[in-house]
Amino acid sequence: MASIASQIVLHPVTSQSLRVLNTTIGRDKLYRGVQYFARFFAWLLLSRGYKIQAARWDALKSHLGLGRKLLRLGKFMENAQAILRTLSTPGETGERVAMIGRHLGYFGYLFLDNISWAHSIKFYNLQPSTAQKINKRVMQFWFTGIVFSIAHGLLKAGRLANDVKKLQNQTWAEKSAEAERDLKLRDLQLAREAVRYQFIIDLLDVWIPATNIGLVNLNDGVLGLFGLITSLMALRQQWFAAAGKQ
Structure with missing residues:
Protein backbone atom coordinates (compact mmCIF):
# COMPACT_ATOMS: atom_id res chain seq x y z
CA MET A 1 0.00 0.00 0.00
CA ALA A 2 2.84 2.37 0.86
CA SER A 3 4.40 1.72 -2.54
CA ILE A 4 1.12 2.45 -4.35
CA ALA A 5 0.58 5.63 -2.35
CA SER A 6 4.14 6.71 -3.11
CA GLN A 7 3.63 6.13 -6.83
CA ILE A 8 0.45 8.21 -6.81
CA VAL A 9 1.86 11.06 -4.72
CA LEU A 10 5.14 11.24 -6.63
CA HIS A 11 3.66 10.55 -10.07
CA PRO A 12 4.70 13.08 -12.76
CA VAL A 13 1.03 13.95 -13.39
CA THR A 14 0.60 14.79 -9.70
CA SER A 15 3.72 16.97 -9.77
CA GLN A 16 2.55 18.67 -12.95
CA SER A 17 -0.89 19.31 -11.43
CA LEU A 18 0.71 20.91 -8.38
CA ARG A 19 2.80 23.18 -10.60
CA VAL A 20 -0.35 24.33 -12.38
CA LEU A 21 -2.25 24.89 -9.12
CA ASN A 22 0.70 26.78 -7.64
CA THR A 23 -0.14 29.59 -10.08
CA THR A 24 -3.04 31.99 -9.56
CA ILE A 25 -4.15 31.53 -13.17
CA GLY A 26 -4.11 27.74 -12.82
CA ARG A 27 -6.28 27.84 -9.69
CA ASP A 28 -8.61 30.38 -11.27
CA LYS A 29 -9.17 28.26 -14.39
CA LEU A 30 -9.83 25.15 -12.29
CA TYR A 31 -12.31 27.02 -10.07
CA ARG A 32 -13.91 28.49 -13.19
CA GLY A 33 -14.34 25.06 -14.71
CA VAL A 34 -16.07 23.77 -11.58
CA GLN A 35 -18.14 26.96 -11.37
CA TYR A 36 -19.50 26.61 -14.89
CA PHE A 37 -20.04 22.87 -14.51
CA ALA A 38 -22.07 23.69 -11.40
CA ARG A 39 -24.04 26.25 -13.41
CA PHE A 40 -24.82 23.65 -16.07
CA PHE A 41 -25.62 20.89 -13.58
CA ALA A 42 -27.86 23.13 -11.46
CA TRP A 43 -29.82 24.01 -14.61
CA LEU A 44 -30.05 20.33 -15.57
CA LEU A 45 -31.33 19.31 -12.13
CA LEU A 46 -33.79 22.18 -11.98
CA SER A 47 -35.15 21.37 -15.43
CA ARG A 48 -35.91 17.86 -14.14
CA GLY A 49 -37.59 19.09 -10.97
CA TYR A 50 -34.79 18.40 -8.46
CA LYS A 51 -34.97 21.80 -6.74
CA ILE A 52 -33.11 20.90 -3.52
CA GLN A 53 -30.16 19.30 -5.34
CA ALA A 54 -30.09 22.17 -7.84
CA ALA A 55 -29.89 24.71 -5.00
CA ARG A 56 -26.78 22.97 -3.68
CA TRP A 57 -24.96 23.26 -7.02
CA ASP A 58 -26.22 26.81 -7.52
CA ALA A 59 -24.71 27.76 -4.14
CA LEU A 60 -21.39 26.18 -5.18
CA LYS A 61 -21.48 28.20 -8.41
CA SER A 62 -22.13 31.45 -6.51
CA HIS A 63 -19.41 30.91 -3.90
CA LEU A 64 -16.81 29.93 -6.49
CA GLY A 65 -17.70 33.04 -8.49
CA LEU A 66 -17.20 35.19 -5.40
CA GLY A 67 -13.91 33.45 -4.58
CA ARG A 68 -12.62 34.03 -8.09
CA LYS A 69 -13.29 37.75 -7.71
CA LEU A 70 -10.79 37.74 -4.83
CA LEU A 71 -8.16 36.12 -7.10
CA ARG A 72 -8.67 38.96 -9.60
CA LEU A 73 -8.05 41.83 -7.16
CA VAL A 216 -29.15 37.23 -26.56
CA ASN A 217 -31.13 34.87 -24.36
CA LEU A 218 -29.25 31.60 -23.80
CA ASN A 219 -30.11 29.41 -20.82
CA ASP A 220 -27.74 28.47 -17.99
CA GLY A 221 -27.27 25.00 -19.43
CA VAL A 222 -25.75 26.31 -22.65
CA LEU A 223 -23.72 29.01 -20.91
CA GLY A 224 -22.49 26.51 -18.33
CA LEU A 225 -21.24 24.19 -21.08
CA PHE A 226 -19.57 27.05 -22.95
CA GLY A 227 -17.84 28.22 -19.77
CA LEU A 228 -16.75 24.69 -18.88
CA ILE A 229 -15.25 24.11 -22.34
CA THR A 230 -13.31 27.39 -22.37
CA SER A 231 -12.12 26.82 -18.80
CA LEU A 232 -10.72 23.41 -19.74
CA MET A 233 -9.11 24.90 -22.85
CA ALA A 234 -7.46 27.63 -20.76
CA LEU A 235 -6.41 25.08 -18.14
CA ARG A 236 -4.82 23.02 -20.91
CA GLN A 237 -2.75 26.07 -21.88
CA GLN A 238 -1.58 26.43 -18.27
CA TRP A 239 -0.74 22.73 -18.19
CA PHE A 240 1.61 23.03 -21.16
CA ALA A 241 3.01 26.32 -19.85
CA ALA A 242 3.88 24.67 -16.52
CA ALA A 243 5.42 21.72 -18.39
CA GLY A 244 7.68 24.15 -20.24
CA LYS A 245 8.99 25.58 -16.95
CA GLN A 246 10.24 22.26 -15.61
Missing part, protein backbone atom coordinates in the same frame (compact mmCIF):
# COMPACT_ATOMS: atom_id res chain seq x y z
CA GLY A 74 -5.67 44.35 -8.74
CA LYS A 75 -5.42 42.36 -11.96
CA PHE A 76 -6.69 45.36 -13.96
CA MET A 77 -3.22 46.88 -13.60
CA GLU A 78 -1.86 44.14 -15.89
CA ASN A 79 -4.18 45.43 -18.60
CA ALA A 80 -3.11 49.02 -17.92
CA GLN A 81 0.52 47.98 -18.43
CA ALA A 82 -0.41 46.04 -21.58
CA ILE A 83 -2.10 49.15 -23.02
CA LEU A 84 1.04 51.23 -22.49
CA ARG A 85 3.27 48.52 -23.98
CA THR A 86 1.03 48.21 -27.03
CA LEU A 87 1.06 51.98 -27.54
CA SER A 88 4.87 52.05 -27.49
CA THR A 89 5.39 48.95 -29.65
CA PRO A 90 5.34 49.21 -33.46
CA GLY A 91 3.10 46.89 -35.40
CA GLU A 92 0.13 46.57 -37.72
CA THR A 93 -2.28 49.41 -36.95
CA GLY A 94 -5.49 47.40 -36.96
CA GLU A 95 -4.07 44.75 -34.65
CA ARG A 96 -2.75 47.39 -32.25
CA VAL A 97 -6.11 49.20 -32.11
CA ALA A 98 -7.94 45.92 -31.50
CA MET A 99 -5.48 44.91 -28.79
CA ILE A 100 -5.79 48.28 -27.05
CA GLY A 101 -9.59 47.95 -27.22
CA ARG A 102 -9.32 44.45 -25.74
CA HIS A 103 -7.22 45.61 -22.81
CA LEU A 104 -9.40 48.68 -22.22
CA GLY A 105 -12.44 46.41 -22.06
CA TYR A 106 -10.77 44.05 -19.63
CA PHE A 107 -9.41 46.96 -17.59
CA GLY A 108 -12.93 48.32 -17.07
CA TYR A 109 -14.29 44.84 -16.43
CA LEU A 110 -11.71 43.94 -13.78
CA PHE A 111 -11.70 47.37 -12.11
CA LEU A 112 -15.47 47.44 -11.64
CA ASP A 113 -15.39 43.75 -10.70
CA ASN A 114 -13.19 44.69 -7.73
CA ILE A 115 -15.76 47.26 -6.62
CA SER A 116 -18.52 44.67 -7.04
CA TRP A 117 -16.55 42.24 -4.87
CA ALA A 118 -16.09 44.85 -2.11
CA HIS A 119 -19.86 45.40 -2.12
CA SER A 120 -20.68 41.68 -2.14
CA ILE A 121 -18.63 41.05 1.03
CA LYS A 122 -20.16 44.19 2.62
CA PHE A 123 -16.77 45.90 2.92
CA TYR A 124 -18.20 48.85 1.00
CA ASN A 125 -21.96 49.25 0.77
CA LEU A 126 -23.57 50.55 -2.40
CA GLN A 127 -27.15 51.45 -3.09
CA PRO A 128 -28.97 48.49 -4.70
CA SER A 129 -29.54 50.48 -7.89
CA THR A 130 -25.86 51.49 -8.02
CA ALA A 131 -24.69 47.92 -7.43
CA GLN A 132 -26.98 46.74 -10.23
CA LYS A 133 -25.60 49.35 -12.61
CA ILE A 134 -22.02 48.38 -11.78
CA ASN A 135 -22.74 44.70 -12.36
CA LYS A 136 -24.24 45.57 -15.74
CA ARG A 137 -21.20 47.70 -16.63
CA VAL A 138 -18.94 44.80 -15.63
CA MET A 139 -20.67 42.60 -18.21
CA GLN A 140 -20.61 45.35 -20.85
CA PHE A 141 -16.87 45.87 -20.43
CA TRP A 142 -16.28 42.11 -20.51
CA PHE A 143 -18.32 41.84 -23.71
CA THR A 144 -16.39 44.75 -25.25
CA GLY A 145 -13.05 43.17 -24.38
CA ILE A 146 -14.00 39.84 -25.95
CA VAL A 147 -15.35 41.50 -29.12
CA PHE A 148 -12.08 43.38 -29.58
CA SER A 149 -10.18 40.15 -28.87
CA ILE A 150 -12.16 38.42 -31.64
CA ALA A 151 -11.37 41.30 -34.01
CA HIS A 152 -7.70 41.09 -33.10
CA GLY A 153 -7.72 37.35 -33.74
CA LEU A 154 -9.24 37.81 -37.19
CA LEU A 155 -6.76 40.52 -38.15
CA LYS A 156 -3.75 38.62 -36.86
CA ALA A 157 -4.88 35.37 -38.50
CA GLY A 158 -5.16 37.18 -41.84
CA ARG A 159 -1.70 38.70 -41.51
CA LEU A 160 -0.11 35.39 -40.52
CA ALA A 161 -1.79 33.63 -43.46
CA ASN A 162 -0.33 36.23 -45.84
CA ASP A 163 3.11 35.83 -44.27
CA VAL A 164 2.92 32.06 -44.75
CA LYS A 165 1.96 32.47 -48.43
CA LYS A 166 4.83 34.87 -49.05
CA LEU A 167 7.36 32.49 -47.54
CA GLN A 168 5.98 29.51 -49.43
CA ASN A 169 6.12 31.38 -52.75
CA GLN A 170 9.73 32.47 -52.33
CA THR A 171 12.50 30.51 -54.01
CA TRP A 172 15.65 29.69 -52.08
CA ALA A 173 18.94 28.86 -53.78
CA GLU A 174 20.88 27.70 -50.73
CA LYS A 175 19.93 24.91 -48.35
CA SER A 176 20.77 27.04 -45.32
CA ALA A 177 18.31 29.67 -46.49
CA GLU A 178 15.70 27.00 -47.11
CA ALA A 179 16.21 25.65 -43.60
CA GLU A 180 15.76 29.17 -42.25
CA ARG A 181 12.52 29.47 -44.22
CA ASP A 182 11.25 26.18 -42.80
CA LEU A 183 12.01 27.42 -39.29
CA LYS A 184 10.10 30.64 -39.93
CA LEU A 185 7.19 28.67 -41.38
CA ARG A 186 7.07 26.49 -38.30
CA ASP A 187 7.01 29.54 -36.03
CA LEU A 188 4.23 31.09 -38.12
CA GLN A 189 2.19 27.88 -37.97
CA LEU A 190 2.56 27.76 -34.20
CA ALA A 191 1.45 31.39 -33.98
CA ARG A 192 -1.57 30.64 -36.19
CA GLU A 193 -2.55 27.70 -33.99
CA ALA A 194 -2.35 29.89 -30.88
CA VAL A 195 -4.52 32.55 -32.54
CA ARG A 196 -7.11 29.94 -33.59
CA TYR A 197 -7.16 28.46 -30.09
CA GLN A 198 -7.83 31.84 -28.46
CA PHE A 199 -10.37 32.64 -31.18
CA ILE A 200 -12.41 29.55 -30.26
CA ILE A 201 -12.28 30.50 -26.56
CA ASP A 202 -13.49 34.02 -27.35
CA LEU A 203 -16.29 32.80 -29.66
CA LEU A 204 -17.67 30.62 -26.86
CA ASP A 205 -17.09 33.05 -23.98
CA VAL A 206 -18.69 36.05 -25.70
CA TRP A 207 -22.19 34.57 -25.26
CA ILE A 208 -21.91 34.75 -21.46
CA PRO A 209 -21.73 38.57 -21.12
CA ALA A 210 -23.94 38.94 -24.21
CA THR A 211 -26.68 37.05 -22.37
CA ASN A 212 -26.13 38.97 -19.12
CA ILE A 213 -26.59 42.34 -20.85
CA GLY A 214 -29.63 41.13 -22.78
CA LEU A 215 -28.26 40.93 -26.33
Whole structure:
Protein backbone atom coordinates (compact mmCIF):
# COMPACT_ATOMS: atom_id res chain seq x y z
CA MET A 1 0.00 0.00 0.00
CA ALA A 2 2.84 2.37 0.86
CA SER A 3 4.40 1.72 -2.54
CA ILE A 4 1.12 2.45 -4.35
CA ALA A 5 0.58 5.63 -2.35
CA SER A 6 4.14 6.71 -3.11
CA GLN A 7 3.63 6.13 -6.83
CA ILE A 8 0.45 8.21 -6.81
CA VAL A 9 1.86 11.06 -4.72
CA LEU A 10 5.14 11.24 -6.63
CA HIS A 11 3.66 10.55 -10.07
CA PRO A 12 4.70 13.08 -12.76
CA VAL A 13 1.03 13.95 -13.39
CA THR A 14 0.60 14.79 -9.70
CA SER A 15 3.72 16.97 -9.77
CA GLN A 16 2.55 18.67 -12.95
CA SER A 17 -0.89 19.31 -11.43
CA LEU A 18 0.71 20.91 -8.38
CA ARG A 19 2.80 23.18 -10.60
CA VAL A 20 -0.35 24.33 -12.38
CA LEU A 21 -2.25 24.89 -9.12
CA ASN A 22 0.70 26.78 -7.64
CA THR A 23 -0.14 29.59 -10.08
CA THR A 24 -3.04 31.99 -9.56
CA ILE A 25 -4.15 31.53 -13.17
CA GLY A 26 -4.11 27.74 -12.82
CA ARG A 27 -6.28 27.84 -9.69
CA ASP A 28 -8.61 30.38 -11.27
CA LYS A 29 -9.17 28.26 -14.39
CA LEU A 30 -9.83 25.15 -12.29
CA TYR A 31 -12.31 27.02 -10.07
CA ARG A 32 -13.91 28.49 -13.19
CA GLY A 33 -14.34 25.06 -14.71
CA VAL A 34 -16.07 23.77 -11.58
CA GLN A 35 -18.14 26.96 -11.37
CA TYR A 36 -19.50 26.61 -14.89
CA PHE A 37 -20.04 22.87 -14.51
CA ALA A 38 -22.07 23.69 -11.40
CA ARG A 39 -24.04 26.25 -13.41
CA PHE A 40 -24.82 23.65 -16.07
CA PHE A 41 -25.62 20.89 -13.58
CA ALA A 42 -27.86 23.13 -11.46
CA TRP A 43 -29.82 24.01 -14.61
CA LEU A 44 -30.05 20.33 -15.57
CA LEU A 45 -31.33 19.31 -12.13
CA LEU A 46 -33.79 22.18 -11.98
CA SER A 47 -35.15 21.37 -15.43
CA ARG A 48 -35.91 17.86 -14.14
CA GLY A 49 -37.59 19.09 -10.97
CA TYR A 50 -34.79 18.40 -8.46
CA LYS A 51 -34.97 21.80 -6.74
CA ILE A 52 -33.11 20.90 -3.52
CA GLN A 53 -30.16 19.30 -5.34
CA ALA A 54 -30.09 22.17 -7.84
CA ALA A 55 -29.89 24.71 -5.00
CA ARG A 56 -26.78 22.97 -3.68
CA TRP A 57 -24.96 23.26 -7.02
CA ASP A 58 -26.22 26.81 -7.52
CA ALA A 59 -24.71 27.76 -4.14
CA LEU A 60 -21.39 26.18 -5.18
CA LYS A 61 -21.48 28.20 -8.41
CA SER A 62 -22.13 31.45 -6.51
CA HIS A 63 -19.41 30.91 -3.90
CA LEU A 64 -16.81 29.93 -6.49
CA GLY A 65 -17.70 33.04 -8.49
CA LEU A 66 -17.20 35.19 -5.40
CA GLY A 67 -13.91 33.45 -4.58
CA ARG A 68 -12.62 34.03 -8.09
CA LYS A 69 -13.29 37.75 -7.71
CA LEU A 70 -10.79 37.74 -4.83
CA LEU A 71 -8.16 36.12 -7.10
CA ARG A 72 -8.67 38.96 -9.60
CA LEU A 73 -8.05 41.83 -7.16
CA GLY A 74 -5.67 44.35 -8.74
CA LYS A 75 -5.42 42.36 -11.96
CA PHE A 76 -6.69 45.36 -13.96
CA MET A 77 -3.22 46.88 -13.60
CA GLU A 78 -1.86 44.14 -15.89
CA ASN A 79 -4.18 45.43 -18.60
CA ALA A 80 -3.11 49.02 -17.92
CA GLN A 81 0.52 47.98 -18.43
CA ALA A 82 -0.41 46.04 -21.58
CA ILE A 83 -2.10 49.15 -23.02
CA LEU A 84 1.04 51.23 -22.49
CA ARG A 85 3.27 48.52 -23.98
CA THR A 86 1.03 48.21 -27.03
CA LEU A 87 1.06 51.98 -27.54
CA SER A 88 4.87 52.05 -27.49
CA THR A 89 5.39 48.95 -29.65
CA PRO A 90 5.34 49.21 -33.46
CA GLY A 91 3.10 46.89 -35.40
CA GLU A 92 0.13 46.57 -37.72
CA THR A 93 -2.28 49.41 -36.95
CA GLY A 94 -5.49 47.40 -36.96
CA GLU A 95 -4.07 44.75 -34.65
CA ARG A 96 -2.75 47.39 -32.25
CA VAL A 97 -6.11 49.20 -32.11
CA ALA A 98 -7.94 45.92 -31.50
CA MET A 99 -5.48 44.91 -28.79
CA ILE A 100 -5.79 48.28 -27.05
CA GLY A 101 -9.59 47.95 -27.22
CA ARG A 102 -9.32 44.45 -25.74
CA HIS A 103 -7.22 45.61 -22.81
CA LEU A 104 -9.40 48.68 -22.22
CA GLY A 105 -12.44 46.41 -22.06
CA TYR A 106 -10.77 44.05 -19.63
CA PHE A 107 -9.41 46.96 -17.59
CA GLY A 108 -12.93 48.32 -17.07
CA TYR A 109 -14.29 44.84 -16.43
CA LEU A 110 -11.71 43.94 -13.78
CA PHE A 111 -11.70 47.37 -12.11
CA LEU A 112 -15.47 47.44 -11.64
CA ASP A 113 -15.39 43.75 -10.70
CA ASN A 114 -13.19 44.69 -7.73
CA ILE A 115 -15.76 47.26 -6.62
CA SER A 116 -18.52 44.67 -7.04
CA TRP A 117 -16.55 42.24 -4.87
CA ALA A 118 -16.09 44.85 -2.11
CA HIS A 119 -19.86 45.40 -2.12
CA SER A 120 -20.68 41.68 -2.14
CA ILE A 121 -18.63 41.05 1.03
CA LYS A 122 -20.16 44.19 2.62
CA PHE A 123 -16.77 45.90 2.92
CA TYR A 124 -18.20 48.85 1.00
CA ASN A 125 -21.96 49.25 0.77
CA LEU A 126 -23.57 50.55 -2.40
CA GLN A 127 -27.15 51.45 -3.09
CA PRO A 128 -28.97 48.49 -4.70
CA SER A 129 -29.54 50.48 -7.89
CA THR A 130 -25.86 51.49 -8.02
CA ALA A 131 -24.69 47.92 -7.43
CA GLN A 132 -26.98 46.74 -10.23
CA LYS A 133 -25.60 49.35 -12.61
CA ILE A 134 -22.02 48.38 -11.78
CA ASN A 135 -22.74 44.70 -12.36
CA LYS A 136 -24.24 45.57 -15.74
CA ARG A 137 -21.20 47.70 -16.63
CA VAL A 138 -18.94 44.80 -15.63
CA MET A 139 -20.67 42.60 -18.21
CA GLN A 140 -20.61 45.35 -20.85
CA PHE A 141 -16.87 45.87 -20.43
CA TRP A 142 -16.28 42.11 -20.51
CA PHE A 143 -18.32 41.84 -23.71
CA THR A 144 -16.39 44.75 -25.25
CA GLY A 145 -13.05 43.17 -24.38
CA ILE A 146 -14.00 39.84 -25.95
CA VAL A 147 -15.35 41.50 -29.12
CA PHE A 148 -12.08 43.38 -29.58
CA SER A 149 -10.18 40.15 -28.87
CA ILE A 150 -12.16 38.42 -31.64
CA ALA A 151 -11.37 41.30 -34.01
CA HIS A 152 -7.70 41.09 -33.10
CA GLY A 153 -7.72 37.35 -33.74
CA LEU A 154 -9.24 37.81 -37.19
CA LEU A 155 -6.76 40.52 -38.15
CA LYS A 156 -3.75 38.62 -36.86
CA ALA A 157 -4.88 35.37 -38.50
CA GLY A 158 -5.16 37.18 -41.84
CA ARG A 159 -1.70 38.70 -41.51
CA LEU A 160 -0.11 35.39 -40.52
CA ALA A 161 -1.79 33.63 -43.46
CA ASN A 162 -0.33 36.23 -45.84
CA ASP A 163 3.11 35.83 -44.27
CA VAL A 164 2.92 32.06 -44.75
CA LYS A 165 1.96 32.47 -48.43
CA LYS A 166 4.83 34.87 -49.05
CA LEU A 167 7.36 32.49 -47.54
CA GLN A 168 5.98 29.51 -49.43
CA ASN A 169 6.12 31.38 -52.75
CA GLN A 170 9.73 32.47 -52.33
CA THR A 171 12.50 30.51 -54.01
CA TRP A 172 15.65 29.69 -52.08
CA ALA A 173 18.94 28.86 -53.78
CA GLU A 174 20.88 27.70 -50.73
CA LYS A 175 19.93 24.91 -48.35
CA SER A 176 20.77 27.04 -45.32
CA ALA A 177 18.31 29.67 -46.49
CA GLU A 178 15.70 27.00 -47.11
CA ALA A 179 16.21 25.65 -43.60
CA GLU A 180 15.76 29.17 -42.25
CA ARG A 181 12.52 29.47 -44.22
CA ASP A 182 11.25 26.18 -42.80
CA LEU A 183 12.01 27.42 -39.29
CA LYS A 184 10.10 30.64 -39.93
CA LEU A 185 7.19 28.67 -41.38
CA ARG A 186 7.07 26.49 -38.30
CA ASP A 187 7.01 29.54 -36.03
CA LEU A 188 4.23 31.09 -38.12
CA GLN A 189 2.19 27.88 -37.97
CA LEU A 190 2.56 27.76 -34.20
CA ALA A 191 1.45 31.39 -33.98
CA ARG A 192 -1.57 30.64 -36.19
CA GLU A 193 -2.55 27.70 -33.99
CA ALA A 194 -2.35 29.89 -30.88
CA VAL A 195 -4.52 32.55 -32.54
CA ARG A 196 -7.11 29.94 -33.59
CA TYR A 197 -7.16 28.46 -30.09
CA GLN A 198 -7.83 31.84 -28.46
CA PHE A 199 -10.37 32.64 -31.18
CA ILE A 200 -12.41 29.55 -30.26
CA ILE A 201 -12.28 30.50 -26.56
CA ASP A 202 -13.49 34.02 -27.35
CA LEU A 203 -16.29 32.80 -29.66
CA LEU A 204 -17.67 30.62 -26.86
CA ASP A 205 -17.09 33.05 -23.98
CA VAL A 206 -18.69 36.05 -25.70
CA TRP A 207 -22.19 34.57 -25.26
CA ILE A 208 -21.91 34.75 -21.46
CA PRO A 209 -21.73 38.57 -21.12
CA ALA A 210 -23.94 38.94 -24.21
CA THR A 211 -26.68 37.05 -22.37
CA ASN A 212 -26.13 38.97 -19.12
CA ILE A 213 -26.59 42.34 -20.85
CA GLY A 214 -29.63 41.13 -22.78
CA LEU A 215 -28.26 40.93 -26.33
CA VAL A 216 -29.15 37.23 -26.56
CA ASN A 217 -31.13 34.87 -24.36
CA LEU A 218 -29.25 31.60 -23.80
CA ASN A 219 -30.11 29.41 -20.82
CA ASP A 220 -27.74 28.47 -17.99
CA GLY A 221 -27.27 25.00 -19.43
CA VAL A 222 -25.75 26.31 -22.65
CA LEU A 223 -23.72 29.01 -20.91
CA GLY A 224 -22.49 26.51 -18.33
CA LEU A 225 -21.24 24.19 -21.08
CA PHE A 226 -19.57 27.05 -22.95
CA GLY A 227 -17.84 28.22 -19.77
CA LEU A 228 -16.75 24.69 -18.88
CA ILE A 229 -15.25 24.11 -22.34
CA THR A 230 -13.31 27.39 -22.37
CA SER A 231 -12.12 26.82 -18.80
CA LEU A 232 -10.72 23.41 -19.74
CA MET A 233 -9.11 24.90 -22.85
CA ALA A 234 -7.46 27.63 -20.76
CA LEU A 235 -6.41 25.08 -18.14
CA ARG A 236 -4.82 23.02 -20.91
CA GLN A 237 -2.75 26.07 -21.88
CA GLN A 238 -1.58 26.43 -18.27
CA TRP A 239 -0.74 22.73 -18.19
CA PHE A 240 1.61 23.03 -21.16
CA ALA A 241 3.01 26.32 -19.85
CA ALA A 242 3.88 24.67 -16.52
CA ALA A 243 5.42 21.72 -18.39
CA GLY A 244 7.68 24.15 -20.24
CA LYS A 245 8.99 25.58 -16.95
CA GLN A 246 10.24 22.26 -15.61
